[in-house]
Amino acid sequence: MKLRRRLLKEKETESINVSPLIDVVFILLIFFIVSASFVKVPGEKVVRPRTVTSESLQKNAILFALTAGNSLHYAGEKIAIDQVRSLVEGLRREVDAPVIIQVDQDADASRLAEVAREGKKAGATVSIATRKP
Amino acid sequence: MMKRRLTSLTADSVEINVSPLIDMVFILLIFFIVATSFVNEIGLTPKHRDTADPSRKLEPPLTFQLTAEGRILNGDNEIGLAGVTPVVRAASAKKAKPVILLVEKGSKAGLATRVMDQAMLAGAKTVKLSAIKSAINR
Numbered sequence: 001m002k003l004r005r006r007l008l009k010e011k012e013t014e015s016i017n018v019s020p021l022i023d024v025v026f027i028l029l030i031f032f033i034v035s036a037s038f039v040k041v042p043g044e045k046v047v048r049p050r051t052v053t054s055e056s057l058q059k060n061a062i063l064f065a066l067t068a069g070n071s072l073h074y075a076g077e078k079i080a081i082d083q084v085r086s087l088v089e090g091l092r093r094e095v096d097a098p099v100i101i102q103v104d105q106d107a108d109a110s111r112l113a114e115v116a117r118e119g120k121k122a123g124a125t126v127s128i129a130t131r132k133p
Numbered sequence: 134m135m136k137r138r139l140t141s142l143t144a145d146s147v148e149i150n151v152s153p154l155i156d157m158v159f160i161l162l163i164f165f166i167v168a169t170s171f172v173n174e175i176g177l178t179p180k181h182r183d184t185a186d187p188s189r190k191l192e193p194p195l196t197f198q199l200t201a202e203g204r205i206l207n208g209d210n211e212i213g214l215a216g217v218t219p220v221v222r223a224a225s226a227k228k229a230k231p232v233i234l235l236v237e238k239g240s241k242a243g244l245a246t247r248v249m250d251q252a253m254l255a256g257a258k259t260v261k262l263s264a265i266k267s268a269i270n271r
Contacts, residue, residue, distance in 0.1 A: 032169055053254050107243075109240040113263055125180070
């Protein structure tokens with residue numbers, strides 16, 4: 001009888017403690033805020049060339065993709081080469097971001113040279129994305 | 134006296150309702166999870182200086198050509214991909230020379246990138262990629 005009363009009493013007063021949950025959620029939130037970089041990805045699958053001297057590139061960059069079919073993509077859309085300069089200039093007015101070209105190893109090198117030249121004309125540092133050998 | 138009792142009473146019984154706060158934090162969390170894209174690229178950065186500046190005396194550049202058939206030429210000589218490193222290393226023994234890679238229309242970007250990689254491996258600091266109509270020396 002005594003035990004039963006105690007159980008009942010506990011059930012009435014107890015509620016789930018949500019403070020650890022809130023703590024964890026806050027930590028996750030802070031992690032995602034800090035690591036968030038709102039970069040528009042080209043959304044094209046390219047086979048990057050293998051190189052030895054590659055180094056880590058800046059995360060906040062303007063990404064272009066040059067596919068094996070020699071089409072240029074930015075933020076999921078196909079664009080022409082002569083659009084590159086104005087686009088990069090417009091984006092660089094807000095933040096000083098470099099240009100990264102994701103090039104397929106079977107793409108035309110002269111197209112790559114043209115895209116790189118347009119990026120340079122807009123005043124950006126141009127890098128070519130590669131992969132480890 | 135009356136007022137004091139009232140405040141002490143409210144402090145005892147009233148708790149801040151945290152549910153809206155938790156809701157907001159969850160919404161923010163979901164937004165950031167969805168919006169985050171983890172882009173982590175590695176690559177080459179072939180810098181080159183502006184050659185239009187007349188006050189700067191430039192070293193004569195080292196020129197390579199890449200033909201549509203995938204041949205790598207240095208002047209008249211055909212060198213393979215493995216031949217790029219010795220040529221650059223020999224030329225820039227005293228002072229780093231700028232390298233120009235002329236790529237013909239139809240040549241592979243993968244090979245061009247690997248030539249640039251080899252040149253940078255040999256110590257070239259500035260590599261310029263330039264498109265040409267066709268190779269000068271056939």
